[in-house]
Amino acid sequence: MDGITQNMDKSLEALKHNFAKVRTGRANANVLSDITVDYYGVATPITQVAAIKTPEAHLLVVEPWDKALVNAIVKAISGSDLGITPNTDGSIVRLPFPAPTEERRRELVKECRDLAEQAKVSIRNIRRDYNNKLDRDEELSEDEVRREQAKVQKHTDAYVAKVDELLRAKEAEVMEI
Incomplete structure (x- = not known):
């Protein structure tokens, strides 16, 4: 048994x-678990190259440890099937989760x-x-x-x-x- x-x-x-991984309208770091970013030629999960924070119920903040990765992270999230448009100010990426x-x-x-x-x-x-x-x-x-x-x-x-x-x-x- x-x-x-x-x-x-x-x-x-x-x-x-x-x-x-199912989006509920609440910010959940698990939705990023399967998204990979090109990190010096190696496909690496976003969760391994950045800190992911949830400052509000409907917002995720991705703060890469290497600032050169910001554009690669934006590109990876935009290319995923999340349906979220990332915003960036050059050093961090914000992911607003609108209520469905x-x-x-x-x-x-x-x-x-x-x-x-x-x-x-x-x-x-x-x-x-x-x-x-x-x-x-x-x-x-x-x-x-x-x-x-x-x-x-x-x-x-x-x-x-x-x-x-x-x-x-x-x-x-x-x-x-």
């Missing part, structure tokens, strides 16, 4: 990571539901793989296999409930004005 727990935990962590419209919030909720459904499918696939392994185990009797599969199903149900809980919290955060 340890292997199944570990794999299902990985699915939950992936879901949390994906939820963190009602329609955009509904789209974000739909996106979150899709991410949650992908996590549930991943969890069910783990259950299926584990059940198949039990079916092939020659040392277990049919009753033992059924008991183990019942335990696996309970485990799966618990993880699906955790996914639903995370989704409810994220939906509430997205719909909050």
